Every structure is written in structure tokens, then in C-alpha cells.
Amino acid sequence: MTSKRSHRIAREELRRIIEFCRVVENRGLNPFTVNVNDLIAVIRSYFPSLKDPEDLSLDAEALNRIASIIKMQSEWVKRRATSLYRDPFLIEEKLRRLSMQDLAKVFLKTWHPIVELEQVTIGSLRMAMDYWESLAPLSERWSEEELLKVMTERTTREDLVRQGILRDEAFLSEIEKMWKELKEAVRSEGRMDYWDFIGAESYEETIRRAYLTSFLVTYGYASLEIQPLEEKIFIKPNEKPIPKTSSQPVSFPIPVDYERWRKWRERRGE
Amino acid sequence: MARATRRIGRKRRYATMLKKAAQLIFYRRHMEPGVKGWELRRRLGSDYPKVVALLDEYLKSIGLTVKTVFEGESPPENPAIDQLDKARFYITLREELSLEDMKFIGWRIDDLAGLAVSLAYIISKGGKAPKKDVESLLKTKLPEWRVEMNLSRYLRMGYLMEDENEQLYLGWRARAEVDQKKLIDLLLEYEI
Numbered sequence: 001m002t003s004k005r006s007h008r009i010a011r012e013e014l015r016r017i018i019e020f021c022r023v024v025e026n027r028g029l030n031p032f033t034v035n036v037n038d039l040i041a042v043i044r045s046y047f048p049s050l051k052d053p054e055d056l057s058l059d060a061e062a063l064n065r066i067a068s069i070i071k072m073q074s075e076w077v078k079r080r081a082t083s084l085y086r087d088p089f090l091i092e093e094k095l096r097r098l099s100m101q102d103l104a105k106v107f108l109k110t111w112h113p114i115v116e117l118e119q120v121t122i123g124s125l126r127m128a129m130d131y132w133e134s135l136a137p138l139s140e141r142w143s144e145e146e147l148l149k150v151m152t153e154r155t156t157r158e159d160l161v162r163q164g165i166l167r168d169e170a171f172l173s174e175i176e177k178m179w180k181e182l183k184e185a186v187r188s189e190g191r192m193d194y195w196d197f198i199g200a201e202s203y204e205e206t207i208r209r210a211y212l213t214s215f216l217v218t219y220g221y222a223s224l225e226i227q228p229l230e231e232k233i234f235i236k237p238n239e240k241p242i243p244k245t246s247s248q249p250v251s252f253p254i255p256v257d258y259e260r261w262r263k264w265r266e267r268r269g270e
Numbered sequence: 271m272a273r274a275t276r277r278i279g280r281k282r283r284y285a286t287m288l289k290k291a292a293q294l295i296f297y298r299r300h301m302e303p304g305v306k307g308w309e310l311r312r313r314l315g316s317d318y319p320k321v322v323a324l325l326d327e328y329l330k331s332i333g334l335t336v337k338t339v340f341e342g343e344s345p346p347e348n349p350a351i352d353q354l355d356k357a358r359f360y361i362t363l364r365e366e367l368s369l370e371d372m373k374f375i376g377w378r379i380d381d382l383a384g385l386a387v388s389l390a391y392i393i394s395k396g397g398k399a400p401k402k403d404v405e406s407l408l409k410t411k412l413p414e415w416r417v418e419m420n421l422s423r424y425l426r427m428g429y430l431m432e433d434e435n436e437q438l439y440l441g442w443r444a445r446a447e448v449d450q451k452k453l454i455d456l457l458l459e460y461e462i
Contacts, residue, residue: 026400026435026437027400027403028395028396028398028399028400028403028437075396076396079396086394086454086455086458088394088395090458091390091391091393091394091454091457091458092391092394092407094457094458094460095387095390095391095407095457096407096410098457098460100379100380100383100411101369101379101383102460103382103383103386103387104369104372104379104382104383104386105369106386106453106456106457106460107382107383107385107386107448107453108366108367108368108369108371108372108382109366109452109456110448110449110450110452110453110456111366111367111447111448111449112335112337112362112363112364112366112447112448112449113362113363113367113375113447114303114304114337114360114361114362114443114446114447115296115334115361115362115363116296116297116298116303116304116360116361117296117297117298118297118298121297
């Protein structure tokens with residue numbers, strides 16, 4: 001009970017420190033109003049009791065905020081030492097008291113607007129004409145677009161061989177090689193994450209492995225365990241290939257898109 | 271004789287480079303006007319600082335100048351070539367403007383005063399100030415609808431920049447066009 005209470009207090013204190021530093025930072029207040037040593041002492045006193053990842057991340061954020069305050073303090077000192085520094089309150093007071101006319105007059109003495117040209121030149125006109133001449137009519141360009149439309153259809157193994165996704169070697173021996181690899185990878189756990197199995201260095205290789213894995217499952221070398229709520233898919237090797245003759249085959253599509261592969265790579269820290 | 275020919279050749283080369291430099295700096299090719307030092311180096315060669323100095327001298331007679339804006343807050347006293355490469359070069363008015371001139375360049379007195387207040391306030395706060403604070407200062411003298419309109423105009427034109435925490439900073443245009451130190455000094459000296 002006491003431990004829970006102390007955890008709650010620690011969290012509140014850390015949140016209070018984060019909020020305090022954020023206000024000082026965002027409002028541009030004097031960073032020396034923050035007593036950095038006191039805040040660090042508070043963080044240090046709570047640190048040994050923090051165990052949850054959530055608490056630890058609060059602790060890290062509080063430290064990060066304090067680091068920003070220290071940076072602000074350094075900039076504050078530097079700014080005060082420059083020739084540009086004048087008391088901000090005096091300036092604000094002047095800004096409030098001066099009339100619009102006077103403010104504009106002062107500003108005009110310090111303002112040197114940029115002069116620039118935005119007109120068409122003979123050179124740019126010539127380039128534009130050349131471009132226009134080489135530009136195909138809209139009807140032609142649109143018809144080209146239409147030619148690119150293709151109907152979706154099933155990919156055959158021969159197509160994949162032709163596209164270089166699959167190597168042209170005995171297909172079953174490749175499947176069996178994967179089966180062996182899967183058995184070695186799962187070891188005592190008996191199953192492994194589907195993405196960890198198919199994922200590879202390149203997206204192309206991942207596609208190739210996903211394709212072969214689909215045959216591993218279809219031919220009964222392995223089975224899938226799907227946990228829809230957790231959105232997890234596990235793959236489990238079978239000791240022997242189990243022919244699926246008794247039951248109705250079920251089709252389960254697994255998208256192996258580039259974005260998902262990229263996220264998997266990031267998760268793996270590669 | 272040969273020396274004279276060489277001199278004429280060099281003069282002609284510099285005259286050509288001068289024209290090129292003027293075109294590069296005057297014409298807007300990117301989102302921002304002006305040109306980076308490395309772009310000048312690529313088109314004019316390594317002695318582009320000399321060409322820029324010649325152009326500045328030439329522009330003096332028509333009341334213009336080449337303004338160099340360096341990266342970082344304070345400009346170096348003797349800039350090294352790599353600092354010049356990273357700097358941006360603009361052409362600005364050399365002389366001060368009068369209230370009469372202001373009408374010809376399309377600014378209302380309220381808008382200009384609002385810009386002066388916004389910039390001076392941000393400078394006084396060390397280059398960064400909450401948008402809310404700037405707004406409330408402007409609202410003391412301008413109607414609310416005009417404050418919003420003006421601030422978005424200053425942001426659009428590059429006088430101000432805003433971050434995701436609604437903090438305002440000096441924009442690239444303010445750094446190129448406004449003498450910040452002089453603005454603060456004049457404000458403090460101004461007798462009411």
C-alpha cells in the first residue's frame with residue numbers, strides 16, 4: 001500500500017517538474033528561476049524506487065526538460081553578454097507608449113527592403129517555348145496512362161522465376177530447406193513470429209520468403225497460429241508434413257507490404 | 271602591349287561576371303530571393319567575393335547594396351570563404367526610407383508599426399517569443415482582426431517564423447532587411 005502511494009507521489013512529482021520546465025521554456029521566462037540542483041535532487045531521490053517503464057520514461061523526460069533549461073540558462077548568459085542585449089521590459093514599455101506613426105518612423109530608419117525581379121526573360125521564354133513544343137497533346141498523354149492499366153491476376157511460379165524473385169532450382173528442395181531453417185529457428189519454443197521468419201535484409205528477399213512460406217503452410221510443413229486481437233501471427237513447424245485432405249482448405253491472406261517491412265526492420269533496429 | 275591586352279581581357283571578364291552576379295542575385299529562382307555563396311562560386315568562380323564587392327560598388331550609385339546574411343546569429347568580422355559560401359546574398363535598398371516612400375511600396379502605417387512591434391519584441395526576448403504575447407501586445411493598438419491578418423502576412427512574407435509550440439522567431443526576411451541593433455537602440459533613444 002505504502003509502495004503504491006510512494007509510486008504515485010513520485011509520478012506526480014516528475015510530472016510537476018516536466019510541466020514547470022515546459023512552462024518556463026515555452027513562455028521564455030528567466031531560466032534562472034528554476035533551481036536545477038533542487039530538481040535533480042528530487043529526481044535522484046525517486047529514481048531507485050522507479051521500476052515500471054512508464055515511470056522510467058517520465059524520469060527520462062524530466063531529465064531531458066532540465067537539460068533544456070540548462071541550455072536556456074547558457075543562452076541567457078550569452079545573450080546578456082552581447083551588444084544587442086537591452087532590458088526587455090524597457091523595450092516593451094517603449095513599444096506600448098510609442099504611437100503608430102513614431103513606431104513606423106523608427107522602423108523605416110532600420111529597414112532596407114530586398115529588391116528582386118520576377119519578370120520573364122527572353123531566355124526563360126525560349127526555354128518555355130521549347131518545353132511547349134516538345135510537350136505531347138493531352139489526349140496522347142492520357143491514352144498512354146490508360147495503356148498502363150493492368151488487371152490483377154494470380155502470379156505463377158514461372159512468373160516469379162522469370163522476374164528473378166525465385167531461383168530456378170527444384171522448388172520442393174527449396175521448401176524443405178526453409179522447413180529445416182524454421183525448425184532450427186524455433187528450437188524449444190515451438191513457434192516464432194511470422195514476420196521474424198520471413199523478414200530479410202531486403203524487401204525483395206522478404207517477398208521471396210513469404211511466397212515460399214505460403215507453400216510451407218499449404219503443403220503441411222508448417223501451420224499458422226493467428227491471434228486476431230493481438231494482431232500477431234506465429235508460424236509453427238510440423239514434425240512431418242501433414243497432408244490436408246480431411247478438412248476444407250482455408251485461405252488466409254497476409255499482406256507483405258513495403259511499409260510493414262520497413263517497420264519490422266526499424267523494430268529490429270537494423 | 272601584352273600587359274595592356276591582359277588588363278583589357280581581365281576587365282572584360284569581370285564586366286561579364288558582374289552582369290552574371292547581378293542576374294543571379296536579382297532574379298528569384300527559389301522560394302527565397304537572393305542566392306547562396308556556393309551558387310555564386312559555381313557560376314562565377316572562386317573570386318566571387320571580389321565580384322560581389324564590385325557589384326556593391328556599382329549599385330551604390332542607384333541607392334542599392336548587396337546584403338550578406340551569414341548563418342548563425344552574429345555576423346563574423348572577417349568572414350572565411352566557407353562562411354561566405356554558406357551565407358545568402360540579397361540586394362536591398364541602401365538608404366533609409368521616409369514615410370512618403372512607404373506608400374509607394376504598398377505598406378500601411380499600421381502594418382509597418384505592427385511589424386516593428388513584433389520584431390522588436392522578439393529581439394528583446396532573445397529571438398523567440400510566444401505568439402500569444404506578441405498578439406496581446408499588438409492588440410493594445412490594433413483591432414483583433416487586423417492583428418491576426420498582419421501576423422499571418424508577416425509569417426507568409428518571411429519576416430517571422432512559427433514553430434509547433436506557437437513560438438515566434440525572426441524569419442529570413444527580417445534578418446536580411448532589418449538592422450536589429452539599430453532598431454532596439456533607436457527605440458530606446460526615442461523621446462516621447
